[in-house]
Amino acid sequence: MDDALVERIRSDMEYEFARTAPPEGFPAFHDIPTARHTTEEFHRIEAEHLWPRTWVIAGRAEQIPDPGDFFTFDDLGVPLLVVRGTDGEVNCFYNTCQHRGAPVVRGTTGSSRRLRCQYHSWTYEIDGGTLVSVPDERDFVGLDLTERCLPRARCDTYAGFVFVNRDLDAPDLSDWIGPAREMLDPFDGGALREVYRESRVIPCNWKVTAEAFLEVYHFRHIHSHDGVSVLDNRGAAMGLYPNGHSRMITPYSKQNVDRSGMGSWDDWEHLDTAPMPAIGGVPAMVDCTSTAVSLFPNVIIPLGRIGFPINVFWPIDAGTTRLDWIYYAPPPDGADRFDPDDLPDHWRTRRAAYDQIMAEDEMNMGPMQSSMESPALTGMPINYQERRIWHLHEQIDRIIGVENIPAEMRVEQLLEPYVER
Template identity: 70%
Template sequence: MDAALIDRIRSDMAYEFGRVGPPDGFPAFDDIPVARHTSDEFAQLENAHLWPRTWVIAGRAEDVAAPGDYFVFADLGVPLLVVRGTDGRIRCFYNTCQHRGAPVVREARGSSRRLRCQYHSWTYEIDGGTLVSLPDERDFVGLDRSVRCLPQVSCETFAGFVFVNRDPAAQPLADWIGPIAEIFEPFDCEQLREIYRRSVVVPCNWKVTAEAFLEVYHFRHIHSRNGVSVLDNRGAAMGLYPNGHSRMITPYSKQNCQRVGMDSWDDWKLLDQGPFATAPRVPAIVDCTSTAISLFPNIIIPLGRIGFPVLLFWPMDKRSTRLDWIYYAPTAGGRHDWGDGELPQHWQEQRAGFDQIMDEDMMNMTPMQESMESPALRGIPLNYQERRIWHLHEQLDRVIGPERIPSAMRVPQLLHDFIER
């Protein structure tokens, strides 16, 4: 996040505060078809054409710190295995022995220089999944080891996170992330430490769950404290990026500016973070706004100088979502010295505050699916402040293929001219 981008965001916020309507030329949105959130047909299209062809976070590079370290990953609905090879490279294989289909490893994580199926001891090496040995090979007529390797999926790292894509010919991760990557650069994400994690099941479609975090239109209605909101949604500066990614930077409210000692919404300065370790290169704008980014399809990250949670939205079926949030923090200055012991008080308070916000959002989402499935909702109208949601749905159609989607469930491609490239 360089000075030019920060200046542009400041200008965008000033414009947002002063506008009396959407900018000239901004398209009028059609209603989002409700069936995209409620129908079996659309869920099946996602299962067939979205999740097998998109990059998702599987874990962190430190989860496989040494050669032979591995962990299993099943959130894409198929059994996968992430392992660091003897060459230091992280790869992802299907956790499926090519003999009778048993899992190659059964533990959630571990370390081994060979991947040996516990059923018949077919054994694979960790650098390419090559089948290197099997008992009684003489009894297999014409067995060709070269075609019995563990199948691989695409696997790359960004900002210390391990991403996987079931498509072995996927677009390179760096190209898929594109220009939004610059926002991560000052956070030194490779040096993060996991602070805590929480996982809940929300009884609504995964898009309904994710959409709650793609706009700040709801914030003062759901998250106010004694009638006071910490953010002012009227000034939110949003950016749409290629491949469905986006950012949303929202200024503090007048009351919150006064609370933290800011003279105005753009009096951005480094605030005293007390006992928290901080990433030293993070710009002051992050301390004095809500700075959130989304990576299509299911990753939302509200960034912070003391660290940040990574929110992941995993569809369990069309009516339920597993929502994970994993809080990471920088390790600058050796300030995380509690080892595996209880979180210190300041982190317990930070956890309680963020979890309260999440619980407020989930309380609002819990009754929505049943309500959406009633005949009363004919369509979902979006406003200019909710354009990140439309951007998500446009990319969904591009990945699935508009020709596969019934015309009544498609969304028009309207935002091309408003994407930052």
């Protein structure tokens, strides 16, 4: 997030405030079919073609600091096992013994230099998943241990997060994140630690949840307090990245500018964050705007100099989602982690404030799903301010493969000329 990018964002905000219509030539979106959010058919298509073919966050590197340390991960619908190898690399295997299908490990976390199935003690090593020991091997006719390795999934790390991808032919994680790194690199994610986490099961499709964080068109209607909206959606500067990622930087409203003692919406200065330590090297713009990045398909990160939450959306079924938010920040002086059961008062205050924002969004999601499932709505018109939502849906279709989607459920590929590369 260098000076040139910050100035480009400032210029984009000036343009957004001044415009009286979408940019000349910007495409008109057809309605997004509600069947994408409401039908078992589209949920099945996603389960078959989307989730097995994309990078998702499975955990954090500090969960497995030493060789043999592991954690399990089931949110892609299959049992996976992430383990630190003897060479320090992070590996991901299916947690499925190649004998009779029992889990190789049963605990959600642990440490072992060998992965030993508790059913019959078939044993695998932690670097390549190679089968190295079979009790009573003499009783198997023609058993070839080299053909019985634990199946692998792709695994890599970025900013302290462990990503997995079931598609062995997927692009490298670095290529997949691509230029979205310009927003994330300055925050030194690998040095941050979990402050606290929350999880909710919400009666709506996962995309309803994700879309709520991809625009600020709703902000003054859902998040105003005492008649004051903190942000001004009219100036929101958005950027579309390859692979469905995007950013959105929203300036303060006039009321909040005055209340904050700023001279104007772009009077950006570093604020005093004490007693919370701040992340160095982050531009002042972040202190005086709402700065957010989305990572396709299911992560929204509202960035901040004191740290940030990541909001993650996992489909349970076509009409139910698990929403997690996990806050990360520089650990307290002299400590290597936070104790979520004994947070200092300033973090309790911050936690309450962010949880309130999440509650305001959450209260709309279940009723919205019910309304979408009525015959009164067959499609959703999307405006220019909501273009990050269209960008999400375009990438969903690209990953799934348009040929795998019924024609009446597709979205047209329109935004390629507006993607920053």
